[in-house]
Amino acid sequence: MTLSRRKMIGLIGGGVVLAAGAGAGGFAATRRPDAALVPWDAAGSYKDPRMAALSWAILAPNPHNRQPWLAQLVGDDEILIWRDLSLNLPETDPFDRQLTIGMGCFLEILRQAAAQRGLAADVTLFPDGEDGSVAHIRLTPGGLPDPLFAHVPVRHTNRNAYEDRQPATAALLAEATSVVTAPDAVAALHKLTWEAMRIEMATPRTHMESVGLMRFGKQEIEANPDGITLGGPMLEALMKVGMLSREGQADPSSGEYQQTLSMLKSSMDATPAYAIVSTAGNSRTDQIEAGRRWVRLHLAATGQGLAMQPVSQALQEYPEQADLYAQVHKQLASPGETVQMLGRVGYAPPAEASPRWPLESRIADA
Structure with missing residues (x-):
């Protein structure tokens, strides 16, 4: 089905009316994937301090929301952390760099959560080499609470359009390599980041990797609370009338696909600033450190009311991204550095929490 932009916007509006008319918000309430959001409410509720720390760590940001972590409890105070290789992203992350950054985010929130209970997390990275576990952790008395931890429950990735005003950046500079706010530099990054997104969606194998991880509606989200969430009353109204589907998202000739491009571009162009995390090298340890810094940056931004x-x-x-990869490094990195993360920063309406697998599903047998 091919749709004009006007017709799509009209139907989206109709979806909102439909949701509003279904019992004063009753439709919206029934379409919330509550089962997939339980881990946000359960965080910190475990008696075992290792499980308590892990219950916070599983809320960490990670590529395509794959949640690739596995934990193994050892003895009374140790944890082994593994990355589940079955959740790799071979097309968009062929060297597992982004997934490793996600593991760094996980380890940083685990450290902060343990410190809230007065425990220090003694972390040894890759104790058996890079082909083994990601980290061995021993919890010992002595952790000092981190003020950033207060923002973990409300840190969410925000894909909305951001307001046209500069964010306050002082708190971000404590965690970011740099923050780009100069209008000309921001405009250049609008162009670069959009072109990179367009390439990813125009390259069949990378786009289909994402399409394969899309979860359409409450039932799919609760059955597989990972991947790319497409839910809520408005989107489910579109699904019911056949105007939002996996087939439409996969077909570059469809009006649905073109409308998705248009909406993505509108949001990405509405960006007043960018934050960058770079490292001196690009080893697995560097990538873990980039993840630690990225989640700290995001928590600091959350604390400032920023998206x-x-x-x-x-x-x-x-x-297909090689030219832009070289361009972004020329533009944003010092010689020899690796730009590990690039993100939008600004003021925006709040975002919803992303679904999570229950902690128990992430615990491996000893």
Whole structure:
């Protein structure tokens, strides 16, 4: 089905009316994937301090919301953390760099959560080499609470259009390599980040990797609370009338696909600033450190009332992005540095929490 922009906007409006008319918000309430959001409410509720820390760590940001972590409890005070290789993203993340950054985010929130209970997380990265576990952790008395931890429950990736006003950046500079606010530089990054997104969606194998991870509606989201969530009353209204589907998202000739491009571009162009996290090298340890810094940056932004969203498509290491990869490094990095993360920053309406698998599903047998 091919749709004009006007017709699509009209139907979206109709979806809102439909939702509003279904019992004063009753439709919206029934379409909320409550089961997939339970981990946000359960965080910190476990008696075992390791489980308590892990219950916070699973709320960490990660590529395509794959949640690739597995934990193994050892003895009374140790944890082994693994990355589930079955959740790799071979097309958009062929060297597992972004997934490793996600593991760094996980480890940083785990450290902060343990510190809230007065425990220090003694972390040894890759104790058996890079082909083994990601980290061995021993919890010991002595952790000092981190003020950033207060923002973990409300840190959410925000894909909305951002307001046309400059964010306050002082708190961000404590965690970011740099924050870009100069109008000309911001305009250049609008162009670069959009072109990288367009390339990803125009490259069949990378786009289909994302389409395969889309979860359409409450039932799919609760059955598989990972991947790319497409839910809520408005979108489900479109699904019911056949105007939002996996087939439409997969077909570049469809009006649905073109409308998605248009809406993505509108949001991405509405960006007043960008934050960058770079590292001196690009080892697995560097990538873990980049993840720690990225989630700290996001928590600091949350504490300032700011929204953030990664727009790191230009940093992905598949051939179609090679020219933009070189361009972004020339533009944003010092010689020899690797730009690990690039994100939008600004003021925006609040974003919803993303679904999560229950902690128990992430615990491996000893």
